[in-house]
Amino acid sequence: MSSRARFDSTIHAPHRLRICALLADVKELEFGTLRDTLSLSDSVLSKQLAVLAQAGHLRSRRAKRDARQRVWVAFTPQGRKAFGAHVAALREIVGDAEQEQERVRRPRQPASGMPPVRSPQEADQSR
Numbered sequence: 001m002s003s004r005a006r007f008d009s010t011i012h013a014p015h016r017l018r019i020c021a022l023l024a025d026v027k028e029l030e031f032g033t034l035r036d037t038l039s040l041s042d043s044v045l046s047k048q049l050a051v052l053a054q055a056g057h058l059r060s061r062r063a064k065r066d067a068r069q070r071v072w073v074a075f076t077p078q079g080r081k082a083f084g085a086h087v088a089a090l091r092e093i094v095g096d097a098e099q100e101q102e103r104v105r106r107p108r109q110p111a112s113g114m115p116p117v118r119s120p121q122e123a124d125q126s127r
Contacts, residue, residue, distance in 0.1 A: 005088035010055045012086065015040065015048045020057070020075075020083045028074035030065075049073060057082055 011020055018038055023029060035045050052058040057079030061072050075083065 005092050006082070006085040007089040007093075008082050008086040010051060011057065011083055013048075013051075015044065016052055019045075019048060019052065019073075020079075020086075023058075023073065023075050024080075024083060028061075028072045031060075031071040031073060034073060052079065055079075 011017055015038065019034060022034060022037060031042075031045065031049075034040075034049075035042060038045065040048075049058060049060065053060065056076060058073055059076050060074075062069055063072060064070070
């Protein structure tokens, strides 16, 4: 992996990866928006946010909005960097897999002077 890419098992869990993906392009999101967008219960979202916060990836703050107390969630600088590195690692993994698939799909090249390798179906059709 490149020096920028780093797989992060804390971020990689499905709910946490989706939380981070939503936070990637914004300064912060309100808890209810995250909950509704991800279709998670309050308790499941709280647990996933706590894991990310404990790892130092997220911070939260409480603020009043519409006369109600709201929780706002944002990446820490470390968390934003870790998410970027995790995405880079995933892209490398996917890129490596795509290259391997392409290598496997490519027909074998015959040695010079040798007839091309044919499948049994191709051999039957040429008769």
